[in-house]
Amino acid sequence: MVCPSSLRRGAHVVVRGGVPMIDIQRIREDPEAVKEAIATLGAEAPIDEIVNLDLKRRKLLQELEGLRQGKNETSERIGRMEPGDERQGLIDSMSGVNARIKALESALRGNEDALQRAMYEVPNLPDASVPVGADESENVVLREEGRLRKFDFEPLPHWDLGPELGILDFERGVKLSGSRFYILKGAGAKLQRALIQWMLDLHVSDHGYTEIYPPAIVKEQCMWGAGQLPKFADNIYRDVEDDLWLVGTAEIPLTNLHRDEILEAEDLPISYVAYTPCFRREKFSGGRDVRGIKRGHQFDKVEMYKFILPEESYAALEQILEHAAAVCRALEIPYRVVQMVTGDLGFTAAKKYDLELWAPGSEEWLEVSSVSNCEAFQARRTHIRFRREKGAKPEYVHTLNGSGLALPRTLIAVLENYQQADGSVIVPDVLRPYMGGMERIALEN
């Protein structure tokens, strides 16, 4: 089943003084439908608590604002009166009202804090087109492109190939920083740099993105805005002294680039591409993927990001997927497109595709891109809106993101797919201009 159609639309209501998540209006109107949708994610959210807090909030507001109105009127009268007994009497009479107002304000503050906390925990709801499924095992492979190369020798995994070529060093990485760190060296480091430069150039010149160099360390607020907090706190590196957080993806600074702005409709879509290092503690990956460089605490990524009109966001999702696929095609490496089911959507996406490159040595499909439509989820959290025309009410934009692509994994795919019987690696045609014309990585390099 898909999420009820009543959940797909809705006015854009913001919690006063706070930041919303999904539209609270949807919860007010049909809390049961929201709960059903969240159940398909395999997630939990305090919907009943939100409904109660929201009711309570409006009750408090009405009483409080009524009292404030009376108070304002009385203060005005006092200001116009000559000094005297009557005036003093009015002033004295205000103290009771003020005490009540203070009490209500305090209650309202507590109520809104609780409401906002609860709202922050609500995940984005799935788009109607997303298949319902419990977890990643039910994800749907939509298509596979490119021919798997036939090897007349046993292709090596990169963790053998790299060290033998002298371009990858695990021991020294561990010496410097511990497990899940490694060193790229010589042509290996250069190959990664070439990939980054080439991908950035491709997205800028062929796909119309504007290149951004953002901070990789951001304020806590940015983490909430992009949807990293509250859920993923344990996976984020943080400088406690200055309360700055290391980004796990460029999606975080890019989302926040237009925080608290009202954009002009004619400026949309805004398309950014950014290269950043990414830092993840990988607290939840346990002993998974410890071999090789597939999952490190630090990696590089080129990320595409779009701010767009709501009615155009789903077409844009397919487009970004194509932009990521274009990288795979140009590298001439087989890839496949996987659609996430509801249970594997994550916290922020309404619909998501993964793009995977085949790695013949490791013998697995490597996730090198994740392409998501977050609809207005991140825009609500960051207050990014647009106006359809002058004087029109601001509406939330939709945001999308997609890796284009994630680095060490793309590097793995290049090494493993282009390896030769003699242990050397052919440099893909598109990268040669970025490698100073180098055609092959061999030991003597």
Add this chain to the structure above:
RNA sequence: GGAGGGAUGGCCGAGUGGACGAAGGCGGCGGUCUUGAAAACCGCUGUAGGGCAACCUACCGGGGGUUCGAAUCCCUCUCCCUCCGCCA
């Protein structure tokens, strides 16, 4: 890190306790005039919450306080600028 200065609406900039959601200007929108445009003149021109109609409430960097009443007074935080130190 040390010393000093500052933060007002899209922008500039007045406002030091009482009718200020905030003068004035610029920009923008609409209108008059004009064959058209410019100029001139007139009007409008923030956001959010609640009612969901009239209307009410909140917001002058953030938070707290004093007061019947605060953009205006006090405390505190953040950010920006200038000078010194340090530095890629």
